[in-house]
Amino acid sequence: xxxxxxxxxxxxxxxxxxxxxxxxxxxxxxxxxxxxxxxxxxxxxxxxxxxxxxxxxxxxxxxxxxxxxxxxxxxxxxxxxxxxxxxxxxxxxxxxxxxxxxxxxxxxxxxxxxxxxxxxxxxxxxxxxxxxxxxxxxxxxxxxxxxxxxxxxxxxxxxxxxxxxxxxxxxxxxxxxxxxxxxxxxxxxxxxxxxxxxxxxxxxxxxxxxxxxxxxxxxxxxxxxxxxxxxxxxxxxxxxxxxxxxxxxxxxxxxxxxxxxxxxxxxxxxxxxxxxxxxxxxxxxxxxxxxxxxxxxxxxxxxxxxxxxxxxxxxxxxxxxxxxxxxxxxxxx
Numbered sequence: 001x002x003x004x005x006x007x008x009x010x011x012x013x014x015x016x017x018x019x020x021x022x023x024x025x026x027x028x029x030x031x032x033x034x035x036x037x038x039x040x041x042x043x044x045x046x047x048x049x050x051x052x053x054x055x056x057x058x059x060x061x062x063x064x065x066x067x068x069x070x071x072x073x074x075x076x077x078x079x080x081x082x083x084x085x086x087x088x089x090x091x092x093x094x095x096x097x098x099x100x101x102x103x104x105x106x107x108x109x110x111x112x113x114x115x116x117x118x119x120x121x122x123x124x125x126x127x128x129x130x131x132x133x134x135x136x137x138x139x140x141x142x143x144x145x146x147x148x149x150x151x152x153x154x155x156x157x158x159x160x161x162x163x164x165x166x167x168x169x170x171x172x173x174x175x176x177x178x179x180x181x182x183x184x185x186x187x188x189x190x191x192x193x194x195x196x197x198x199x200x201x202x203x204x205x206x207x208x209x210x211x212x213x214x215x216x217x218x219x220x221x222x223x224x225x226x227x228x229x230x231x232x233x234x235x236x237x238x239x240x241x242x243x244x245x246x247x248x249x250x251x252x253x254x255x256x257x258x259x260x261x262x263x264x265x266x267x268x269x270x271x272x273x274x275x276x277x278x279x280x281x282x283x284x285x286x287x288x289x290x291x292x293x294x295x296x297x298x299x300x301x302x303x304x305x306x307x308x309x310x311x312x313x314x315x316x317x318x319x320x321x322x323x324x325x326x327x328x329x330x331x332x333x
Contacts (some may be wrong), residue, residue, distance in 0.1 A: 035271050039070040041097045042261075045084025047077040047105065047193025050165060051139040051214035055129060055259050056100040058291055063284035067274075073100070077193055081170015082108050082115065089117040093264040094246075095271035098125065101260045103170040106317035111168050118265075120318075124310035125261035126276045127300035128283070129292060131212040132256055133174045133231040134242065138204045139224060146228040146248035150182045160186045162208040165195040170198070170257040173321060174210035174231070176328045181245075201225050210255045213238060213296030231255050238296035258300075258317075260310055267333040272307050280305060 042063075044056045056073050063071040076084035081104035091097035098124065099105075109119040135146065143149040154158060162179070164172040167190050175188050189206065191197050194215045200206035202224045209216075213230070217238045220227040229248040231235050232255075245253040261279060263272055282288055282298045292299055303309030 023083060027307055031290065033270075035095050035274055036067055036069040038068065038096060039072055040095070041074050042071050042100050044073060044075050044090050044100045045077060045081030045102075046075065046169065047195060048075050050113065050194035051131065051170075051212040051257065052100060052102050052259060054214050054295065055297065058288060059128060059279070059282045062285050062288060063278050066142075066278040066281045071300075077136065077240055078166070080104055080108060080112065080166050081171065082119070082168060085122070086115070086117045086120065087121075088262065088264055091264050093123075093266040093268075095263060095267055095275060097264065099262040100128075101258050101262045103173060103317065103321075104168050105260070105262070106172055106314060106321055107168050107325055109318055110322045120315075121265040122262040123265055123267050123272055124307050124314055125263055126279045126307060127257040127261055127304040127310045127313065128261060128279065129297045129299050130256045130258045131214050131295075131297045132234075132236045133170070134213050134216055134220065134230045134239070135178060135211055135214055135231070135245070135253075136201065136209045136211060136220065137226045137228065138201050138207060139226055141207060141226055143228070146243070146245065146250055147264060149208075149228050150250065153182050153186060154184045156186075158187050160207045161189050162186045162210070163191055163200060163206045164191045164209070165194040165197060165211075166190045166192060168195075171209065171211045173255075173325070174255060175326055177253060178208075178210050179326065180327075181250055198225075215292075217296045220286050229253070236296040237293055250288045260314060276305075276307055 009264060011014045042056060042060060043051050046052050053075060058071050060071045078088050083106060085099060088097055088099040095177055143152050162175050165177045171194060179185055197209055198215060198219060201209050213236050219225045220239055227242045230242050231245050233244060235244055289299055304313050
């Protein structure tokens with residue numbers, strides 16, 4: 001009798017557990033099916049006017065239409081994008097606060113110490129785009145091609161200033177890679193965003209930069225700054241006359257910037273999938289694709305547009321850049 005009673009009790013407990021799990025899953029499904037219930041904050045970890053901000057504001061209207069709620073772009077610049085990331089990481093994981101992330105999210109885990117949050121505790125929603133980087137300089141920089149620029153850098157070294165959008169930004173990493181590829185350190189000058197870098201380059205107060213074409217294609221075409229090379233294997237469609245670094249004699253200088261949507265860790269999978277569905281709809285919009293092309297940006301495609309593929313790519317990028325970021329630690333500190 002006692003054995004039978006124990007079996008019945010165990011069966012009841014198991015049933016309660018199953019029912020509890022089913023109830024929890026049903027509650028999660030109900031919450032997800034109602035999502036979104038209010039406007040969504042899309043946080044950009046950099047100042048207005050920079051390349052991340054430009055693309056974020058380009059896709060926000062389409063996301064709003066597909067989701068049926070306004071997607072509001074909110075800039076939370078500073079500390080190489082970590083301020084914005086911290087805000088999203090600590091937000092309620094219900095999909096109403098998301099991060100418009102960038103390559104900075106692959107640098108922060110190695111570069112910045114004593115963070116108040118886990119920099120890898122994010123859920124990737126999907127990649128948005130990839131962008132070539134352009135090696136640029138003030139209009140009167142004394143070099144007519146990349147080989148001459150490298151020679152000037154080797155001769156002048158730390159007397160040259162190379163601006164970036166802040167420690168941990170994509171342009172900061174590009175600056176580190178450029179210096180390492182040439183084999184000569186220069187003076188890295190961090191700004192609060194890409195806009196001020198561009199202003200000082202156009203005014204001749206800054207020598208060099210290495211920035212996404214979304215932020216400099218128009219200035220290059222107008223001749224207010226000089227471009228020496230594109231850092232991707234193929235030339236940028238928006239700048240067909242600018243050679244690649246491989247063509248210009250610096251094959252080790254290869255990288256691209258990218259943007260990706262993230263949600264806080266623990267966001268229910270149906271909500272992540274719903275946000276991904278909205279992103280994919282935007283990436284099929286002809287007006288968005290045309291504007292991206294004008295900026296020299298390529299919309300994401302394939303596996304990287306899925307949550308799983310984006311997450312894998314983000315972690316791979318974090319591992320890829322870790323050695324260079326660690327090697328640069330003395331200059332970063």
